[in-house]
Amino acid sequence: MRKAFIVVFIFAVSLVLIGGIFQRHALACDLLPLMNYQRLTSEVFLAADFAEPQAQIISELIESASERMSDVYGKPISKPRFVITADTQNAAHWGANETASMHRMPWRACVIIGPKGLNVDVIAHEWLHAEIQHRVGFFRFLKEVPVWFDEGAALTLDYREPFLPENIDLSDDVVTAVKELKSGKSFFSNNIRQNYQASRLAVEPLIRSDQFFNDLEKIASGESFENVFLNANASAVLKRNVLEERK
Numbered sequence: 001m002r003k004a005f006i007v008v009f010i011f012a013v014s015l016v017l018i019g020g021i022f023q024r025h026a027l028a029c030d031l032l033p034l035m036n037y038q039r040l041t042s043e044v045f046l047a048a049d050f051a052e053p054q055a056q057i058i059s060e061l062i063e064s065a066s067e068r069m070s071d072v073y074g075k076p077i078s079k080p081r082f083v084i085t086a087d088t089q090n091a092a093h094w095g096a097n098e099t100a101s102m103h104r105m106p107w108r109a110c111v112i113i114g115p116k117g118l119n120v121d122v123i124a125h126e127w128l129h130a131e132i133q134h135r136v137g138f139f140r141f142l143k144e145v146p147v148w149f150d151e152g153a154a155l156t157l158d159y160r161e162p163f164l165p166e167n168i169d170l171s172d173d174v175v176t177a178v179k180e181l182k183s184g185k186s187f188f189s190n191n192i193r194q195n196y197q198a199s200r201l202a203v204e205p206l207i208r209s210d211q212f213f214n215d216l217e218k219i220a221s222g223e224s225f226e227n228v229f230l231n232a233n234a235s236a237v238l239k240r241n242v243l244e245e246r247k
Contacts, residue, residue: 152199
């Protein structure tokens, strides 16, 4: 009995240590209030000595991102923690690329904004990732929401030209194929830009802006992603086709 307890204890400690190593950036994000970082707002920290005019611009960008989400889908209720970095090296220190990355935790999302991500498009994009996780719930999100949908949805608030539907020229087969990329490992390898563009087109018929947050909360309540978005969309398309045939 004692040996079994020791084995379980060692296993548990190993999991904690491994989690600490691989999620060290997320854990560090939780400790930001204790670090010597400039605090712009309750959840926005500056990882460099930004001058007052720069800090004001950052504050305005975050406010604009919130307003964009409110205009399209409704007021965000998630409160991700933002870390704003000034250079690529600093972003890398936080486990991010030069544009942006997000670390997920069960209780919050931590968004790292790199020097090339200091614009409303990237901030709104990352914030919607955090909002989706918050509305669905961390564990339901991991179980139900495929990466292609999460990325495609985030791009609906990202107005950078390469990701606007009118600027994307992909075949139906490519758009259909991206729906098989359900994990981060499969999505973020081999022609990543095309995967992003295909996911943007793939979510286009699935998301109803006035119902999007409500639909996410249905998943939180136990419904499957497939029933909420895929099957519901197929039924709507079928109904629309029937009505058009009757005209």
